[in-house]
Amino acid sequence: MFFILKYCIDFLCIFAPKFRFMGNNLIKINDRQFRKYIPYGELQEKVKSVAHSINKDMEGKIPIFICILNGAFMFAADLLKEISVDCEISFMRMKSYEGMQSTGIVKEIQPLEIDIKNRTIILIEDIIDTGFTISKIKEYLIKQSPAEIKVATMFFKPDALKCPLMPDYVAQTIENKFIVGYGLDYDEKGRNLKDLYILHE
Numbered sequence: 002m003f004f005i006l007k008y009c010i011d012f013l014c015i016f017a018p019k020f021r022f023m024g025n026n027l028i029k030i031n032d033r034q035f036r037k038y039i040p041y042g043e044l045q046e047k048v049k050s051v052a053h054s055i056n057k058d059m060e061g062k063i064p065i066f067i068c069i070l071n072g073a074f075m076f077a078a079d080l081l082k083e084i085s086v087d088c089e090i091s092f093m094r095m096k097s098y099e100g101m102q103s104t105g106i107v108k109e110i111q112p113l114e115i116d117i118k119n120r121t122i123i124l125i126e127d128i129i130d131t132g133f134t135i136s137k138i139k140e141y142l143i144k145q146s147p148a149e150i151k152v153a154t155m156f157f158k159p160d161a162l163k164c165p166l167m168p169d170y171v172a173q174t175i176e177n178k179f180i181v182g183y184g185l186d187y188d189e190k191g192r193n194l195k196d197l198y199i200l201h202e
Contacts (some may be wrong), residue, residue: 014041026135027084028198030187035180035198039173044155044183047172052083054170059086064151069193073126075184076155076172080125082185091115095134096189100179111184123170124169127184128156130177132164155179156197157175177197 026037040059055064063086068077070092081090093113122142126135127152129152153170160177181187191198 027201028191028194030181030190032202033187035137035182035191036201038175038180038199039197041179041183041195042174044048048076048155049083051170051172052080055080055153056083056085057152059088059121059161062121063087064087064123065117065127066123067142068092068125069127069134071079072184072186073125073155075098075192075195076127077125079125080137080153080196089115093138097136113142113145117142117145118146119146122147124150126154126168127154128158129154129166129168130158130161132162135168136164136166155183156185188196 026147036127062160066077066081066088068074068090071094077090081088091113124138124142129135135152135154135182138153142150151170152166153166153172154168155172157171157174158167158177176199179187179200180197181191181200182196182198183191185197186192
């Protein structure tokens with residue numbers, strides 16, 4: 002009986018939600034409160050708009066979509082459902098955030114494993130704020146001689162930008178506050194929230 006009880010407790014500790022809904026569109030993740038900012042339905046309309054632009058621009062081409070993990074997985078999944086041109090998809094993982102701050106240092110965790118020489122590349126990013134991460138990724142990929150590189154981001158914070166960079170496709174421009182949900186995390190929690198939440202101060 003003891004071992005069954007211990008197993009149940011361990012199971013709950015592993016799979017219990019890492020956030021708590023508090024009512025009034027508020028949730029708590031660790032020590033921070035977030036309020037609902039943009040509902041899932043509105044996000045989907047923005048994704049469809051980006052897909053429409055990409056379909057138009059990529060007509061006659063076969064682009065390779067590169068999803069930047071972990072944060073862009075939801076955006077990539079929803080975006081690719083709306084892409085009508087022939088395409089390929091691959092993944093790479095870079096990291097620059099610790100907690101709620103960008104470290105300014107981009108770490109390569111999962112490198113790209115396909116040949117992109119002379120190919121049209123569309124990077125799928127969850128968010129561009131300082132621009133450091135996506136700039137480093139572009140520098141990394143340019144060395145592999147693609148025909149062109151486009152950037153599609155779900156969220157863009159123009160007031161936080163610190164690099165001479167402008168994404169080609171932007172689903173949603175947002176204010177310069179910390180957000181979570183729709184693939185974005187706070188200390189790896191909250192990625193599975195389908196709506197977007199913003200820091201409630």
